Amino acid sequence: MSLCSFLKGKSPGPHHTSFRRESFGRPYQQPHQDYETLLERCLRNNCLFEDDSFPADMSSIGKGPLLQKLPPTMQWKRPTELHDNPVFYSTKAGRLGLCQGVVGNCWFLAALEALTFHWDILTRVVPLKQSFTKKYAGLFLFQFWHFGEWVPVVVDDRLPVNEAGQLIFLSSTCKNVFWASLLEKAYAKLSGSYEDLQIGHVSEAFVDFTGGVTATIQLAKAPSDLWDILVRVSSRRSLLGCQTHSGERVLDNGLVDGHAYTITGIRKVTCHNGPEYLVRLRNPWGKVEWKGDWSDRSKKWDLLNPKEKILLLRNDEDGEFWMSFHDFKFHFVSLVICQLTPDLMSQEGGKKWMCSLSAGRWVRGSTAGGRLRHYRDTFWMNPQFQLTVLSADEDKRSSNLCSVLVSLMQKSKSRHRNQMHHLPVGTFLFRVNKLWEGNHRLPQEFFQKTTPLFVPRDFQTQREVSYEFFLEPGTYLIVPCTSEPWQESEFILRVFSRKHALYEMGSNCSFVLPKEIVDRYEGEEKFFTKLFEKNPEIDAIQLQKILNNMTWTHLSSLQPTFSMDACLGILALLDLNATGTVSIQEFRCLWKRLLIYQEVFHKQDKYKSGFLESGQLRAAAQEAGILLSDEVCNLMAIRYGNSNRKIGFENFVYFMLRVENVEEAFRNLTQDDKGIYLLKSEWLMMTLYC
Template identity: 65%
Template sequence: MSLRLPFQGRWKLGRKNSLGGSSQLPKQDYEALRERCLMEGRLFEDDSFPASLSSVGSGPLLRKLPPGLQWRRPPELHSNPQFYSANAKRLDLCQGVVGDCWFLAALQALTLHQDILSRVVPLNQNFTEKYAGIFQFWFWHFGKWVPVVIDDRLPVNAAGQLVFVSSTDKHLFWGALLEKAYAKLSGSYEDLQHGQVSEALVDFTGGVTMTIKPAEAPGNLWDILTRATYSRTLIGCQTHSGERVLENGLVGGHAYTLTGIRKVTCKHGPEYLVKLRNPWGKVEWKGDWSDSSSMWELLSPKEKILLLRKSDDGEFWMTLRDFKAHFMLLVICKLIPGLLNQEVGRRWACTMQEGKWEKGSTAGGRMKSPRDTFWKNPQFLLCVWSPQEGRSFPMPCSVLVSLLQKPRHRHRNRKPHLAIGFYLFRLSKYYGDQRRLPPEFFWKNAPLSWPEAFLTEKEVSRELQLEPGTYLIVPCTSEAGRESEFLLRVFSRKHIFHEIGCSVSAVFSKEIVDQNEGQDEFFTKLFEKYPEINAVQLQKILNHMTWSSLGSTQPLFSLDACQGILALLDLNASGTVSIQEFRDLWKQLMLYQEVFHKHNSNQSGYLNRTQLRAAMRDAGIVLSDDVCLLMLIRYGGPNLQIDFVSFVHLMLRVENMEDAFQNLTQDGKGIYLQKPEWLMMTLYS
């Protein structure tokens, strides 16, 4: 487990305790190394991270290793090893002897978003075509995406079982290899023993991490989770300190992944549930709404069947109320800052500036007295504009400032961080293009924002509401003369940001493209008008949507098709869908649109038998050829081709049936249903 407790702030722009810069990683050209190995007929061996105890570490982790430790490649461990499988519906990973639950919780969250996963894990790698025992991964490292190259030798025990991360699908090895790459980036496997979920989340995305104390959470926490789960976010959480399994089944001082939320309708009223997963792949919550809880009997048979999976796989449901009582931290990593703040207008933009504190010149320390050396610190000019130009009374601008200090040692846990912070001043006049504002400025002007405490953290950040204008940001260490490099990031809707006296007059911001831009406003307006949507309203919504990937062949949803879709989504037999159910549908529709467009190569608006199987495989569904033919007969036209509307209906039905089977089966071969459950599942779906 070994979680390091973070400083609590409103917004956290992810901590990254990795190497002290990509320059400390060996420069390895993945393509050149692989081609050389193929030409020489040998498998790659990475001398910079060898298959030896030096890569494991030199501390307490060595005592956890099994006797007879060996290093083996996946083809030596399985007859049919696969790097990654898009067909695996559940990419569950299990923690090994390394105390890196924080890393595994973040990694499990990564698997819920294949587009983000594929940025970190190139999914076209394999153990067959041009296999040379070499693999590559990408991490966001101090403002840049950097590649990490490894060989595929993994530590195993005498029985050939992986000692560190493994997959529940024993033939999949992407998780174990990714952990090895992250260990190399961090210095060793030992250096993964302590950390926070937010560190790994940011290393996987370069995004913005919001940290919330559930016990002190705002009243709209459920709304925040709802927006987060349908957006491109990764969510983790941590229990209160301690390192033992509690009577309620939770593990103290442990990180979990939040994998879903659900508002269910009980006989006594609504209940708000969250679904969590233990990185161990076992040991679950034993309270209300756990796998064996009687609370499930309060739901309709269909809702119970599709939500409850009785399996000791580490995944479980609990109420939001219990979550707030038993979890210390909730960490939401989003690729754009606007989650709590519902400011509309221009897209978010980000600017990054690197700097350093040097003893004798720019390491001025904190503000202590009018005659101190604070003015010597690096100084950055920030000009902020309102995204809603032309208003008589400009609204304050949301600005997020993040200061990250560069690690000072090859091993992420070897050298402690400095205590850092930053000050913000308002500028009312132009002081010229000097290296630094003179000491007199700081004697006469009080800061608008200052550190409440200087923190020995990788990153400190603050969300600010600023009037349009010009400001000065001064990052510093708590004591003068302390040396380090840093990265300063600013997020806002519209700004210019640069270091005073820098050779470049201004560094313009980079726009952050959000694929879900405008969706939250759309959902809010829609459900203000219709809190619950029936089939007629669903038909109007779907037929007024613009299906951008489908080109000129825009689908037309019939009332019958919408009644069928609604029946699949309506778990509580109300005849309507809620905003949460519609958001779930929206995410699925976006995926179905992409795979349909990809395989509709002739732009006819239809898929044939071969194209249908390929499209379903890309969406994670594998059907036999016989079943696929039956689906074309049932959902397609006389020429055995299927249009997009029928494809949506088919995919939703198949996913429902797959979930029902997996939740009900005890042996993976069959299921038992009572007659009312059978009728509900087969007739109303």
């Protein structure tokens, strides 16, 4: 359990390594608002819901350039005040009857219009049984896939309008339909404000709507079989979007620079002089269309037989148009494909896929090692994930290549999505032989001797990057990293294939235990299991007996003696539920840390005196993943050292456990990595606890 959760009075759970890692620096969490409870309360009190967490005022709009686009007399009105017969959703409104407002969120709207092609996914994001008549209480529910889980978002139905009662932001061509306007408000709430929707990528909205995996193809470097790829993904459950070249103007040809479009269809047609390949697109503005070949008024349509022309051509100013595949590749800069089932660009159809998801982090001085080419000495510190690709066929001897899709997504700790600074990230892939197999992290030696199977061509500054591999059954190592060392962020690693196993190698610390220590831990694990069979929880007295009867093989001949005060202090740091005892899960976590502390203490105790000086203390802490200044180390030598300011192993353990807790507490409480604000009760709890 994180200290932040402890300060807020949440019930603690088992304290084990993976739990601590995933609770570290979690993304901003929406305030918990239970839709059914709120609805029942409003109906019982005969009142309309007002959302204090996303109020009808300028704080929900934002503070940036969007303010300049607002009308001087903006008001907030409910749909029941704007129309005599408001409806939440109507099939009569048409699939693409949406129009962008003054928010520069064409990327969001392009993704939303692609979503309308998939009824089952749309109804998951937008529960359609809501209405303005039956059980109406002024609140509506939406769901988004947010960093690995589906998150419900509740909003009230107060929407910004101008003095004529017209919606300022997203609207429907059917003026009494409001599902899309309320969905935009819910997404703005999830993102922090309407202002936070001003800049974005269609790939982000695709993922937030579906939980799928996106791939971006730069059309200037598109593969020769791009049309075949489009045919395959269009015939499956895929969402397609694209982006024009940078700029902010409407071109003479009708396209808009720096704009996102939805791909709504593709078609191969037969002209008098041979086949023609066409792409249908839609401008989220609901107007302003392409004016070149195959546009609504192009004479190219006369080259088709009357049946095809009637079937394809719709001469309406609705923002939707056709263009040739050649013109599409020339005028657009990128193509985004979101696959709902991750057989991305593969030939295997109708086969089930499985997904593994793991959360991780890059921490300065600990697990942020940078890329391999320029930072070979620190690359090994990056998080490592072992991937075992199993044969998807019943015949275990089959060596057919398996399609494996790897997605790396950066997580945000800020409430506002536009304050998330995406780092340049990438993923390396290695083949692992039997010599290196095991659950411990692979050492620097492995990366010095092993050539990676895959090296990212470039490190992309995007929220998510994905790769598709075709691998033989076997064991592999996935190493996600930032382009430079010491860059900090959290991430989600997702792996899709027909059959695989994925788990993180070793602990969150950058220090790699020698094999003999790992073997020793595994042997003593059996002893601990037997011990806790008799005593499900141990107290400070039992903890002292265990620690003082252990053989510390990598320390000097002077074996450490843990005092009762030290054991009480250690137990207090582990005992988050204030029972005065620790469970086997908590003790296992402690024992792993002790083995690491033993190794770094032994390494820095160069004279085998059994003590560390201030400079050695700093080096040992850094080896274990904690960066400390000289001033802090000098103070710690005074606080935890003897009269000569030298620290023995017992006090080193106590010090390291405390500094790790304080480090984690700061990261959980800070919003900008510079400072924190605490209530008096929280400050007292933290100082007394840590």
